[in-house]
Amino acid sequence: MKQNINKAVIAAALVVTGMLGCNKKLNVFDENNPTTESYFKTASELQNGVNAIYSTLRSGELVGREWFFTHDMRGGETASGGPQLEAPRAELLSQPSPAPSNAVMSNVWSGCYQMINRANLVLDKAPDVTDNTALRDRLVGEAKFLRGWAYFELVAQWGDVPLYTQTVASSIDFKGKSPAADIYAFIISDLTAAAEALPESYGASDNGRATKGAANSLLGKVLMQKGDYDAAKTALLKVYGKYSLTPNYQWNFDGDIKDDNNAAVASGHEFNSESIFEVVFVDKGDNNFNWGYNGEGSTSPLSTVRNQEYGITWGNVIPSNQFLNEFEAGDPRYKFTIFEEGDTILKSSGITPIKLTADIMNIATSVRNGVTKKRFFRKYNIYDYVNSGFHPGGINQRVIRYADILLLLAECEAEVGTPAQAANYINEVRSRPGVNMPPVTPASKNDALKAVMHEREVELGAEELASFDILRWRKKGYFPSIIPERVPNQVDLFPIPAIETSTNPLIK
Incomplete structure (x- = not known):
C-alpha cells in the first residue's frame, strides 16, 4: 500500500495547497502554500479542508468519470457501444470479475481513500478550532458524511477493506483489512453523527453541501445493504415528506x-x-x-x-x-x-x-x-x-434523489410483508405529473418485491444504483426466485487492487 499511502500523504498536503469548493460559488484557492501543521487554525480554514474532500468526490477518479463505470457496467442496464469501449471498462461489463490491475476499479479505490484521508485530516484538526464552533461542528458533520460515503463505496464493492480513522502521517503506516461488519458499524456511526450535526438546508451559495436529509438517506441505504431493514426504514422515514417529486421527470438530469x-x-x-x-x-x-x-x-x-x-x-x-x-x-x-x-x-x-x-x-x-x-x-x-x-x-450528478428513497421505503415494507404499504410508495413515484402510470396492486410479499424491482429499474435506470440493488437482492436469494438474474455469473465483490496488494505487506 506504499503507493496509496504516499498518495494519501500528498493528498493531505494538497488539502491546503489546492482547495476547491463544492459549489459553483465556492471555488476557494489558498495562495500562501501553508503546511498541514500551520493551517486549520480557524473555521474558515477548516471549511477549505472540507471543500477539498468535495473536490476529490467530483474528480475523474470518482463521480467525474470512473465511479459511474464501476456501477453501471455491473448493473445489467448497459451494454458496449462498440469496439471503442476501452478495455478496463469492457472488462467490468463482460467479465465475472475484473483483474486486480483494472484501472477503473483502481481509480475508484484510490479516490475513496483520498477522500477518507482528507476527511480524517479535517476531523483530526477540528477540536483545535474554536473561533466559530457552530461552523466547525457543521463541517465535522460534512466530513463524516463524505467519509461515510467513501467507505460505503468501498465496503459494498470490496467487502473487507483497510479502515483508516486518522490522517495517514507516514508512507509505512499500513493497515490490514478490517471485517466488513466493522466497516459498516463505522459508517453507521459517522452518518448518525452527521445527521445530528448537519442542517436541513443551506443558502444558495452553499448548495451542494451535505444536509441532514442526505445523511439520513445514505444511512438508510447503508442499513439496507447491511440487511437491517427495520433500522433502514427508521432512517428513511426521517426523510419522507421533507422532499417532493418534481413535476417534470427530466428536471432530475438537466x-x-x-x-x-x-x-x-x-x-x-x-x-x-x-x-x-x-x-x-x-x-x-x-x-x-x-x-x-x-x-x-x-x-x-x-x-x-x-x-x-x-x-x-x-x-x-x-x-x-x-x-x-x-x-x-x-x-x-x-x-x-x-x-x-x-x-x-x-x-x-x-x-x-x-x-x-x-x-x-x-x-x-x-x-x-x-x-x-x-x-x-x-x-x-x-x-x-x-x-x-x-x-x-456541467450538469450536476444527482447522487441521491427522493424517488430513490420512496422506492427504498417500498422495499422495506415489502420485506416485512406489508405489500399494500409498499404499493403506496411505489404509486407515489408512478403518479408523478408527466408520468402518470397506472397504480400497482401487489397482493403478496413477492409481488411487492417484483414491483419494487421493476420500478427501480425504469425510474432510476443508469443512475449508478442497480449494482448495489443486485448485490442486495442476490444475498436475499431473489434471483431467480422473483426475477431472472440480471448479471449471470457475476462475482459479487471486486478483488483488492494490485496497487494495494503489491505494496501493502498486511494485505495479500
Whole structure:
C-alpha cells in the first residue's frame, strides 16, 4: 500500500495547497502554500479542508468519470457501444470479475481513500478550532458524511477493506483489512453523527453541501445493504415528506449548459425539490476536463465526461436490451431516458434540429420488442442544445434523489410483508405529473418485491444504483426466485487492487 499511502500523504498536503469548493460559488484557492501543521487554525480554514474532500468526490477518479463505470457496467442496464469501449471498462461489463490491475476499479479505490484521508485530516484538526464552533461542528458533520460515503463505496464493492480513522502521517503506516461488519458499524456511526450535526438546508451559495436529509438517506441505504431493514426504514422515514417529486421527470438530469462558443444556452433545474444530494459540475465553456483526475485548484476544469461516454460521438456505453424491454408500453419515462433512431435532437438549441439516423450515431444497435435500432441514454446528455464531438458537461450528478428513497421505503415494507404499504410508495413515484402510470396492486410479499424491482429499474435506470440493488437482492436469494438474474455469473465483490496488494505487506 506504499503507493496509496504516499498518495494519501500528498493528498493531505494538497488539502491546503489546492482547495476547491463544492459549489459553483465556492471555488476557494489558498495562495500562501501553508503546511498541514500551520493551517486549520480557524473555521474558515477548516471549511477549505472540507471543500477539498468535495473536490476529490467530483474528480475523474470518482463521480467525474470512473465511479459511474464501476456501477453501471455491473448493473445489467448497459451494454458496449462498440469496439471503442476501452478495455478496463469492457472488462467490468463482460467479465465475472475484473483483474486486480483494472484501472477503473483502481481509480475508484484510490479516490475513496483520498477522500477518507482528507476527511480524517479535517476531523483530526477540528477540536483545535474554536473561533466559530457552530461552523466547525457543521463541517465535522460534512466530513463524516463524505467519509461515510467513501467507505460505503468501498465496503459494498470490496467487502473487507483497510479502515483508516486518522490522517495517514507516514508512507509505512499500513493497515490490514478490517471485517466488513466493522466497516459498516463505522459508517453507521459517522452518518448518525452527521445527521445530528448537519442542517436541513443551506443558502444558495452553499448548495451542494451535505444536509441532514442526505445523511439520513445514505444511512438508510447503508442499513439496507447491511440487511437491517427495520433500522433502514427508521432512517428513511426521517426523510419522507421533507422532499417532493418534481413535476417534470427530466428536471432530475438537466442543468446549466454552454455551447461551443461559450454562450449559455440552457439553465436547468439543479437543487430542485427532489434532489437530496448533488455533486456539482460546471461547464466553464473551455471544453476541458481534468484528465489528471486530482480535482485540484480553483482554475482546474470542473466538468464531467458522463455525457461523452454515454453519447453518440464517443459512444462507449448504450442501454442493454434487458433494460430497454423492462419499460411498460406507454411509460413516458422511456422517452425521457432513451434517444433512438428517428428522434430529433437540438430542438432547444435555436439552430436547425437534427433527426437521428444510424449513420451519425457512433454506437452499436440494440433490440427492444424485436426492433433493432441504435439507441443511447438521454439522461445527463446535452444533445437538446449541443451536438459536438467533444464537450464535457456541467450538469450536476444527482447522487441521491427522493424517488430513490420512496422506492427504498417500498422495499422495506415489502420485506416485512406489508405489500399494500409498499404499493403506496411505489404509486407515489408512478403518479408523478408527466408520468402518470397506472397504480400497482401487489397482493403478496413477492409481488411487492417484483414491483419494487421493476420500478427501480425504469425510474432510476443508469443512475449508478442497480449494482448495489443486485448485490442486495442476490444475498436475499431473489434471483431467480422473483426475477431472472440480471448479471449471470457475476462475482459479487471486486478483488483488492494490485496497487494495494503489491505494496501493502498486511494485505495479500
